Amino acid sequence: MFYRLARHRPALLGVQNRLRPPHAWREEHDGLIVFGDENQGGFTWLFDPSRPDPDVWIDQDGYELRRETAALTPVPWEPWRWPNDSTRFYVTPGVIAKTTDQxxxxxxxxxxxxxxxVLRPLGRLGIPWTDFDG
Incomplete structure (x- = not known):
């Protein structure tokens, strides 16, 4: 219904940051669908089409946090504002994680x-950790 309305009112898709109409969606290598773009190319919005009520992922500047956070559940809060507006939290039993764009x-x-x-699986991801005690 949203896209049907947007055909008659294209501004509904956004002016600066834009949602793509379904014919312009594209699949990423890991099966996620890109459905929106930031106006300067800084990030895209993605979702997993195999889930009935999928989370929305942000892929900023091509850097993908999916491998670090794949086994974690995003905490459904607005981004934390310190040290900047990009801070997100993730959890799983026995673990809490924080990601921040630098x-x-x-x-x-x-x-x-x-x-x-509990940290051992993260050690096998090949991430150049500054400090890792797992």
Whole structure:
């Protein structure tokens, strides 16, 4: 229904940051569908078409946090505003993680766990951790 209305009122799709009409959606390599774009190409919005009520993912500057956060559940809060507006939280039993976009297309990932053994799977991701105690 939304897209039917947008055919008659294209501004509904956005002016600066835009939603793509379904014919312009494209699939990413991991099966997620890109359905929206930031006006300067800084990020895209994606969703998983296999889920009935999918989460919306943000892929900023081509950096994908999906491998770090794939086994974690996003906390359904608005982005935390410190140290900047991009901070997100994720959880799974025994783990809490925080991701924040940094300068120069870097992202910091902080993970806390009830026991260091819970962190072991993250050590196998090939991430150049600054400090890792798992």
């Amino acid at each position: 300068w120069h297309e870097n992202t910091s990932v902080w993970v806390g766990a009830v026991h260091r053994s």
